[in-house]
Amino acid sequence: MSEYKLPLRSEVALEDTWDLTPMFESDDAWEATFKELESRLNEVSDYQGSLTQSAASLLQGLKFRDEISYDLGILYVYAHLNFDVDTTNPKYQAMQARVEGLLSRFGAALSFYDSELLDSDEEKLIEYLKSEEALSLYKHEFERLFTRRPHTLSEKEERLLASASEVFGTASKTFGMLNNADMTFPKVKDEAGNEVQLSHGRYSLFMESDNRAVRKEAFLAMQNTYGALKNTLASTLSGSVKVHNYSASVRHYDSARHAALANNHIDESVHDALINSIHENINLLHDYVDLREKALGLDDIQMYDIYVPMVDDVDLKFTYEEAQEVILDALSVLGDEYVSVLKRAFSERWVDVVENEGKRSGAYSSGTYGTNPYILMNWQENIDNMFTLAHELGHSVHSYFTRKYQPFIYGDYSIFLAEIASTTNENLLLNYLLDQYKDDEKVQAYLLNHYLDTVKGTVFRQTQFAEFEHLIHKSDQEGIALTADYLIEEYSKINQFYYSEKISTQEIGYEWARIPHFYYNYYVYQYATGFSAATLFSEHIYNGGDVEPYLNFLKAGNSAYPLDVLVEAGVDMKDTKAVDETLRLFGERIEKLTDLLIK
DSSP states (O other): OOOOOOOOGGGSOGGGSOOOTTTOSSHHHHHHHHHHHHHGGGGGGGGTTTTTSSHHHHHHHHHHHHHHHHHHHHHHHHHHHHHHTOTTOHHHHHHHHHHHHHHHHHHHHTTHHHHHHHHSOHHHHHHHHHHOGGGGGGHHHHHHHHTTGGGOOOHHHHHHHHHTHHHHTHHHHHHHHIIIIIOOOOEEEOTTSOEEEOOHHHHHHHHTOSOHHHHHHHHHHHHHHHHTTHHHHHHHHHHHHHHHHHHHHHTTOSSHHHHHHHTTTOOHHHHHHHHHHHHHTHHHHHHHHHHHHHHTTOSSOOGGGSSSOSSOOOOOOOOHHHHHHHHHHHTGGGOHHHHHHHHHHHHTTOEEOSOOTTOOOSOEEEOOTTSOOEEEOOOOSSHHHHHHHHHHHHHHHHHHHHHHHSOGGGOSOOTTTHHHHHHHHHHHHHHHHHHHTTTOHHHHHHHHHHHHHHHIIIIIHHHHHHHHHHHHHHHHHTTOOOOHHHHHHHHHHHHHHHHOTTOOOGGGGGGGGGOGGGGSSSOTHHHHHHHHHHHHHHHHHHTTOOOHHHHHHHHHTTSSOHHHHHHHTTOOTTSSHHHHHHHHHHHHHHHHHHHHHOO
């Protein structure tokens, strides 16, 4: 058989590519807009120093900012989408670089807006909003801005902090260089006994190998590589934590967690509720470990046995066209308006479907106000790709509704909410497939395995990370040195609590050293909260509940604080209900998979 070769971009069928002409009819049209925007850069200075002189000047300044931001967004999306489908094309490489430069220049030029608004008299601005009807649109934007006032420093202090931002990022950058460029991994043996260079990508594949010896060797090689650099990596992580704590302190926040969550207007009780619920239900993860041990026929289960599938791949293939039909059926419970948007995504070529030479790997949803919410895929005819397509369609429909029903300034949504719509789609698709294949035990087992592994990785593991992250920030705040030995000991304790006393793999204590999320400053908990909120939505809707509150959630954008948007839709993340329901379903499906696998 001849070796399969990826097609060139020029060889991909038109119907399998996304249609970008609604943004610009041609690259020449893009060039014309680029030059026009570039010429308007000088206009920014006209508003500096006079922004809050009157209601009229404020409205004029805000409209100018919004108009420029709107046009820049479309300019950027067109360039980056063209670049991502053919990264070898020098024309689109240059367009991407040029628009990024233009964005940076406008960002710097417009940076005075927030400082001028925060320096002004708050009562005067509120009076402007009342006296000028067109300004009332900005009421919530100003509310959000004013919450930052107690944590905004003087102009001189802000300038000093801004100028030190590159220094503050040194620890994180150093870790990134070590992790992505300078780390040398050993060779390990694959299933055929061949020596293969270990890498980040191959490590994931090795962890899913049927051969336990392969898994173990790869696991030990990976962990010990980081263990050999434990002191250096403890220093970089400690440095990053100190930056988070310092920044929070000088801005008068109680803690790094307080600062990070306040930035997204999230109450700290959400973080606490997540960890508390996981702790109260940790026995369910232990049940999952027990099932793994039995399903894999092991006498002693270790961390290198946690990722290998318990069920062999099923031979279910779906063409892109077949996947569309399945997804439309599965998501029909979301109502006619939702389905009509899905049909538009397929018929109006919002999706770039197939892999081609030079195309960016993976999948994503991208776009901005004034564009279609485009989806990049690299389609393979399997069930995992169908779940990926449903996931990205969740993002895209969320974006579509937000932009349709909200004005430009609220036409986006908080990162805290971002994964809810995508995961709701995945859960609805899973429920649909479980019903469709209820008489096929192999497919049932595969789907249940897929779900359990997703909850383990998205809810339990990310909460484990969130708990460790919180512990090391508190420890540093209390004056405890984040030495390698301390990090190893504390991470090992938490890992054993999560996965049970059965796990005795000592090398897992080095895992903290290879997790980039620990440099992200309280980001990871949102994976778990997003999945949990999606569980409440998807179970309610799939079982015949009213879909209207969920659709209103998708349409709300940034018109209210993220927690308020969820409460309005019936989900309160300050209590444990969403996480508890997710874990209840997790436990129920452990029992179902046990019945199928352990005869």
